[in-house]
Amino acid sequence: MAHSRASTKVVVVGGGGTIGSSTALHLIRSGYTPSNITVLDVYKTPSLQSAGHDLNKIMGIRLRNGPDLQLSLESLDMWQNDELFKPFFHQVGMIDCSSSKEGIENLRRKYQTLLDAGIGLEKTNVWLESEDEILAKAPNFTREQVKGWKGLFCTDGGWLAAAKAINAIGIFLQDKGVKFGFGGAGTFQQPLFAADGKTCIGLETTDGTKYFADKVVLAAGAWSPTLVDLEDQCVSKAWVFAHIQLTPKEADAYKNVPVVYDGEYGFFFEPNEYGVIKVCDEFPGFSRFKLHQPYGAASPKMISVPRSHAKHPTDTYPDASEVTIRKAIARFLPEFKDKELFNRTMCWCTDTADANLLICEHPKWKNFILATGDSGHSFKLLPNIGKHVVELLEGSLSQEMAGAWRWRPGGDALRSRRGAPAKDLAEMPGWKHDAHL
Ligand SMILES: Cc1cc2nc3c(=O)[nH]c(=O)nc-3n(C[C@H](O)[C@H](O)[C@H](O)COP(=O)(O)OP(=O)(O)OC[C@H]3O[C@@H](n4cnc5c(N)ncnc54)[C@H](O)[C@@H]3O)c2cc1C
Numbered sequence: 001m002a003h004s005r006a007s008t009k010v011v012v013v014g015g016g017g018t019i020g021s022s023t024a025l026h027l028i029r030s031g032y033t034p035s036n037i038t039v040l041d042v043y044k045t046p047s048l049q050s051a052g053h054d055l056n057k058i059m060g061i062r063l064r065n066g067p068d069l070q071l072s073l074e075s076l077d078m079w080q081n082d083e084l085f086k087p088f089f090h091q092v093g094m095i096d097c098s099s100s101k102e103g104i105e106n107l108r109r110k111y112q113t114l115l116d117a118g119i120g121l122e123k124t125n126v127w128l129e130s131e132d133e134i135l136a137k138a139p140n141f142t143r144e145q146v147k148g149w150k151g152l153f154c155t156d157g158g159w160l161a162a163a164k165a166i167n168a169i170g171i172f173l174q175d176k177g178v179k180f181g182f183g184g185a186g187t188f189q190q191p192l193f194a195a196d197g198k199t200c201i202g203l204e205t206t207d208g209t210k211y212f213a214d215k216v217v218l219a220a221g222a223w224s225p226t227l228v229d230l231e232d233q234c235v236s237k238a239w240v241f242a243h244i245q246l247t248p249k250e251a252d253a254y255k256n257v258p259v260v261y262d263g264e265y266g267f268f269f270e271p272n273e274y275g276v277i278k279v280c281d282e283f284p285g286f287s288r289f290k291l292h293q294p295y296g297a298a299s300p301k302m303i304s305v306p307r308s309h310a311k312h313p314t315d316t317y318p319d320a321s322e323v324t325i326r327k328a329i330a331r332f333l334p335e336f337k338d339k340e341l342f343n344r345t346m347c348w349c350t351d352t353a354d355a356n357l358l359i360c361e362h363p364k365w366k367n368f369i370l371a372t373g374d375s376g377h378s379f380k381l382l383p384n385i386g387k388h389v390v391e392l393l394e395g396s397l398s399q400e401m402a403g404a405w406r407w408r409p410g411g412d413a414l415r416s417r418r419g420a421p422a423k424d425l426a427e428m429p430g431w432k433h434d435a436h437l
Pocket residue numbers: 013014015016017018019020040041042043047048049050051052053056057058059186187188189219220221222223227238239240241280346347348349371372373374375376377378379380381
């Protein structure tokens with residue numbers, strides 16, 4: 001590195017979100033000078049439009065490839081042992097189950113991969129073959145409900161109090177003396193370049209403020225492909241969720257239940273301290289394609305552009321989502337199937353074709369670092385992903401990670417590794433939004 005850690009100036013765009021806040025945290029933990037770090041975001045940390053601004057997210061081990069497994073194990077260790085993150089991990093376990101032939105076969109394969117990993121995961125992952133075994137882990141279910149279900153119980157799994165954990169990073173950064181810019185002074189407009197036109201020296205925000213830095217990290221989640229041209233490597237998609245309110249007595253009965261995930265229905269979490277249960281359905285996501293010109297593109301192109309609920313709180317989600325969320329509730333929580341749904345929300349992520357992250361230096365813009373491509377499974381990485389972004393800045397990222405997260409145009413990020421391509425919101429009846437906003 002030309003500069004020492006102490007003197008290197010870094011701006012983190014999207015620093016109020018998941019990957020961005022983690023990056024700022026690890027810059028501090030690695031010895032960068034707080035006053036040389038600037039965190040920018042549209043909203044204050046935890047950013048209202050971050051995919052991580054949520055009651056809860058699932059913690060589970062991903063085995064898809066070496067980097068995924070390494071990231072999962074590192075993050076598990078930090079959620080369990082790092083003082084900053086420990087309070088936000090509710091290790092109630094996770095049931096990953098299915099009642100369909102294909103779903104059960106997939107889960108059996110997953111179980112076998114766990115065994116084959118040869119790192120003792122069989123100690124924390126149990127195959128649930130019978131109804132009795134499932135009922136022993138999830139006593140709230142009736143025998144009728146679990147009929148045909150088979151799957152895995154993971155004792156290392158559970159849920160993460162998502163927005164609260166990002167908030168804790170924000171407080172840490174503030175206490176250390178990191179600089180912040182929010183609103184117009186935090187909203188990325190364009191990179192700034194040296195006279196060579198290739199070396200990034202900072203960026204300009206929408207209010208015209210210029211920030212100069214040795215490195216710019218763009219961790220803008222679903223907004224990343226709308227801000228700079230990622231050559232279709234990322235397609236941003238929305239997923240939906242809704243909440244139900246339990247009475248204190250009802251909530252007591254569901255305290256400490258494991259997270260239950262069934263790929264054909266969705267998933268739910270134990271009630272929070274106010275008796276609120278969040279339910280998600282499972283589907284390939286919604287896109288929102290429109291003509292848009294990100295910085296670096298020669299002309300406008302069709303890009304899926306997120307529409308933030310933070311900015312448009314009166315937006316609804318499609319009628320189809322109401323049906324599938326109610327179906328998930330009827331499957332998991334039939335006694336609450338007639339309860340009113342509230343805070344129906346869309347949450348935006350950005351998929352790559354192979355579901356690996358996109359964490360690399362821009363191939364044409366020196367010192368401009370992309371830290372995105374979350375592919376809908378990256379909240380669990382909040383404690384540790386920033387460590388690897390810092391390694392990239394310093395040229396010490398492992399070859400395996402650098403290879404998986406490299407700049408790689410081509411492939412079908414609309415479909416990604418999901419069962420089907422995302423449907424566009426424009427084709428979804430019931431998606432009410434004020435088109436002028
Ligand atoms: C419904 C749903 C359920 C999920 N469940 C899980 C789960 O159970 N487990 C799990 O691990 N993951 C889960 N995820 C995925 C996870 O939330 C995301 O992968 C992760 O939060 C993405 O992190 P990010 O930093 O890339 O984006 P974000 O956290 O969204 O951060 C991006 C930030 O960029 C900011 N930004 C945008 N535009 C600009 C701009 N112009 N200038 C400055 N800043 C800008 C935004 O305000 C935001 O703060 C889920 C996602 C959804 C939608």
